[in-house]
Amino acid sequence: MNLKLKAVQIRKDIVTLVHSAGTGHIGGDLSVTDILVDLYYKQMHVGPELVHDPNRDRFVLSKGHSVEALYSVLADKGYFSKEELHQTYSKFGSKYIGHPNNKVNGVEMNTGSLGHGLAVGVGMALAGKMDGRPYRVYVVLGDGEMEEGSNWEAITAGAHYKLDNLTAFVDRNRLQISGTTEEVMTQEKQEERWAAFGWNVLSIPGNDIDAIDAAVTKAKATKGKPTVIIANTTKGCGVSYIENQVAWHHKVPTDAEYAQAMQELQAQEAQYE
């Protein structure tokens, strides 16, 4: 599969979903897209036919506000209907809530409050070790999310229990709702921080699918410790006027902005086809 093309197509779905629903966290959706595409279309042992398979890989979107990216991938993978998603997302009575909800097929855990997903992933990885199952656990965190202290409890436990079946991503886009991460609460030296706690640390360009794929492959081969992949991403990646703009944390494109975004993404699509 052409993963780069797939990532552009998912970005089109995300922008369309946020525009039509009138709500969503578009900046973080677009920064995390390439990670989700590599995991769901190449690296993870998952699929709609495997939702009850005890050996399926587990995925937890700890930065749950990027749910439009996750839902777009799951719909495209066939976990549920894309049409149903786009017609009901965030609407009255919908199960497609604005943060991951495990009533939706394919979603493992409810997230949304930051600083929960990594510890949940530690529990999932421990269960896999206890039962001798081959599955792996993937957790995606935001860089602003690393300000939550509970993450550091989970980082300590992950290393203590040598959970080499656990891989965390930090979507390091350097922006959060109030400004840059460095203005709000410095997040520099993420690599050193995780390494000091005993994790295998990989730092990559986070919107480069080849780099993501190579890092996940390295994580799978790493024994005796969990791996974190610091993915240095661009918030809003793929749409020029959204990229690196604090204001686009959860802004909704106007009709004109939507048309421009789709035009830009279609041009990228043509490039990869």
Added chain:
Amino acid sequence: MNKIANKQVICDILLQHAATDKDIVVLCSDSRGSGSMTDFAKKFPKQFVEVGIAEQDLVSISAGLAACGKKAFAVSPASFLSTRSMEQAKVDVAYSHTNVKLLGISGGVSYGALGMTHHSATDIATLGSIPGMRVYLPSDRFQTAKLIEALLKDQDPAYIRVGRNAVPDVYSEAQVPFVLNKATLVRDGQDVTLIACGEMVNAAKEAGALLAKQGVSARVLDMYCVKPLDKAAVLKAAKETKFIVTIEEHTMYGGMGSMVSQLVAAEAPCRVLNMTLPDAPVITGKSQEVFDYYGLNAAGIVKQVLAVRK
């Protein structure tokens, strides 16, 4: 006098089942000693997870284990479990609907003179307010055993609070009437109903006997199932007896008494008095000294009933 604490009974039940049920997992937050789980950790080290002093992590890791088919028992002092990790209980356990049993040990004012940091007199209010979270306060070792046996059979979230010390038996080994989520009728009566939970049930039982000697017929209900509250038993009491007195080791807002009062006010009005700990840090002392100071004992209950009856 019984010397076996309710928390020890829980460990014994889990030990019995863990040998054949490999999905039972006990997690502690540097609390295996205070939680009476040392034996479990020794006998089933592969089914035991130490998370260190990290109560938030304790609950989230439990939820992750449960999401992969484990029956997780998260054991930590009730004070920390019910407040420090309340959000994990809300999101990762109740909202995500994972099979985690939160076991609050040394609950209420069990820690006595250690002070308010270690008291969990707000746990019914905090955890009980979460949709989908059940709350149980068993009264004695026999009922605790029945409760844990029953909870092992279901897949739903629950919080169970037990005290630190052994408490007098309310029931006997031969006779432990128990139906999950139904209050136990400890004593029947027509004049007043005493509704108690946890360690207060024994005080209510004693009060019932003392009142009988003074010609007052008191019904005593063991409302170990604080949530879901046994509404039928409460409404029956409101209709059949003249007034209700609730007794609990909890602050005055948001506890079992509040729930009883809310129900009775809406559906079967009669007078309800709530005997509780104060809306303030409690006086320093051992738990029995604290109970005695605030009248949360048989004599205090009798005094309250007789005062209202006049």
